[in-house]
Amino acid sequence: MLVQDSNNTPGFLFYAPYYNHDNCKENEHRDDCMKGMVYAPFVVKNLMLGTLSEESRHVNIRLSDGGEVLFDELVPENDDFDEKPLHAESYSINVYGRVWDFEIQSDNSFRMAQKSSQPKIILFGGIFIDSMIFALFVLLARANKQALAYADKMNDELEIKNSELEQYVYSASHDLKSPLFSIQGFAYLLKQCIQSKEYDTLPEYIRKIEDAADKMRSNIEALLEVSRVGTTTPELKPENAREVIQNVIHRLDELQIIPASSISLHGDATVLIDSVRLGQVFENLIGNAAKYAHPDRPLEVTIQIDDSRRDAAEITVADNGIGIPQEYRSKVFGLFQRLSHETEGNGVGLSIVKRVIESFGGRVWLDDSDLGGLAVCMSIPKAKATKPSRAA
Numbered sequence: 378m379l380v381q382d383s384n385n386t387p388g389f390l391f392y393a394p395y396y397n398h399d400n401c402k403e404n405e406h407r408d409d410c411m412k413g414m415v416y417a418p419f420v421v422k423n424l425m426l427g428t429l430s431e432e433s434r435h436v437n438i439r440l441s442d443g444g445e446v447l448f449d450e451l452v453p454e455n456d457d458f459d460e461k462p463l464h465a466e467s468y469s470i471n472v473y474g475r476v477w478d479f480e481i482q483s484d485n486s487f488r489m490a491q492k493s494s495q496p497k498i499i500l501f502g503g504i505f506i507d508s509m510i511f512a513l514f515v516l517l518a519r520a521n522k523q524a525l526a527y528a529d530k531m532n533d534e535l536e537i538k539n540s541e542l543e544q545y546v547y548s549a550s551h552d553l554k555s556p557l558f559s560i561q562g563f564a565y566l567l568k569q570c571i572q573s574k575e576y577d578t579l580p581e582y583i584r585k586i587e588d589a590a591d592k593m594r595s596n597i598e599a600l601l602e603v604s605r606v607g608t609t610t611p612e613l614k615p616e617n618a619r620e621v622i623q624n625v626i627h628r629l630d631e632l633q634i635i636p637a638s639s640i641s642l643h644g645d646a647t648v649l650i651d652s653v654r655l656g657q658v659f660e661n662l663i664g665n666a667a668k669y670a671h672p673d674r675p676l677e678v679t680i681q682i683d684d685s686r687r688d689a690a691e692i693t694v695a696d697n698g699i700g701i702p703q704e705y706r707s708k709v710f711g712l713f714q715r716l717s718h719e720t721e722g723n724g725v726g727l728s729i730v731k732r733v734i735e736s737f738g739g740r741v742w743l744d745d746s747d748l749g750g751l752a753v754c755m756s757i758p759k760a761k762a763t764k765p766s767r768a769a
Contacts, residue, residue, distance in 0.1 A: 392415070394411050395413060395415065396411055396412060434503045434507075435483060435484055436482060436484060436507070437481070437483075437484045438450055438451075439451045439479070439480040440477060440479055442478075443475070450484075451480060455484075456485075457484040457485045457486055458485070459482065459484050459485050459487070462482035462483045462484070464482070465482045466482075467480050471515075472514055472518060479507075481507060556589040557593060559585065559588075560586050560590060570582065610736070611650075611651035611737070614651075615648070616647065616649075616655070618646050618650070619644070619682060621652050621655050622680060624656065625656050625659040626640050626663070635663055635666070635667045635678075639676045640663065640679075641678070643680070643681050644681055645684065646759070648689075648690050648757040648760070649759060650737050651737070655757075657729065657733065658733050662694045662753050663678060663694070664726070666678045666696035666750075669699050669751075670696075670699075671697060674697060676697070679695045679748060681693045681695070686756075688759060689739065689756045689757060689759055690759060691754065693744075693753070693755075695751070695753075696752075698750035701743065709743070710728055710731045727753075730755075739757040739758060740755070741753065742755075
């Protein structure tokens with residue numbers, strides 16, 4: 378913003394707004410979220426003379442903004458003004474949304490230096506210094522844009538984390554209250570039976586209380602597991618994805634959870650992962666395939682590793698189970714989301730899968746399976762190739 382004091386001295390104010398980011402979620406509503414402004418005043422003449430030493434540059438400068446002259450040494454009143462300069466240059470630079478026009482001409486001191494056979498490098502040095510200063514202005518403008526973009530990115534990530542935390546707290550409170558209410562209800566009925574000496578239903582009520590307590594313990598353990606995945610930073614290193622998955626298949630076969638003969642594995646890729654956490658991902662996915670198997674056909678699971686992309690490998694776990702309807706697919710990655718309450722589990726498996734893969738810098742999505750069930754797809758970054766060092 379161009380300003381002048383009472384003496385009409387050209388200057389400008391540099392303004393920078395700051396916002397209440399907690400309540401500002403859309404860029405178009407930023408005006409409503411602005412908390413204030415910070416500013417810094419500059420007098421153009423002082424800025425120019427402080428930046429460019431008049432004694433050592435051998436050039437005169439005129440600076441204009443939109444046709445309005447802010448700083449002018451190209452006037453006859455200037456003792457060092459050269460009416461017929463030996464050299465002249467013009468520059469236009471975009472500075473924070475305004476176009477500044479610079480006219481640079483050699484002065485009388487330069488002409489005298491030429492007459493005394495001083496080298497032309499003095500002029501070129503002055504022009505070089507001016508160019509460096511102009512470049513500094515440009516770099517400052519770019520750095521400001523990058524800083525604002527980084528701040529916006531960090532603010533968006535913070536909003537996502539806050540949203541996940543709200544969902545986490547809501548799910549935790551809701552799903553821990555449910556078995557607690559069951560315990561309280563059956564404890565009351567148990568008390569009533571004892572007082573009335575009706576002991577026939579006591580074993581049933583005790584069993585209900587034990588089931589509710591087991592459910593609460595399972596939910597608490599699941600929440601702790603989700604919390605560990607979301608709050609600890611994994612140590613990523615290049616690992617062979619096929620070997621990790623093969624170890625999971627072998628372990629599940631030994632535990633008789635799902636026979637290895639029901640699973641086919643294709644492809645190979647080296648990806649940047651924490652092998653323990655990736656193993657946990659495939660234990661969840663293969664376990665889900667077994668839980669939600671179709672009752673009318675034997676279980677079949679196909680795991681395909683696609684290494685064709687340059688930056689990431691895509692891995693697909695497809696089964697021939699009952700699948701997940703399209704309208705529920707956006708919800709199943711949340712906490713305690715279960716497709717059926719008739720199967721065992723606490724509904725955090727896919728939430729853990731999503732958090733683990735995203736901690737690797739990847740993503741997860743659902744698709745239809747060619748086998749007739751569900752396909753869980755994921756993209757995991759590869760390790761960046763390093764050039765071999767040369768011997769000195």
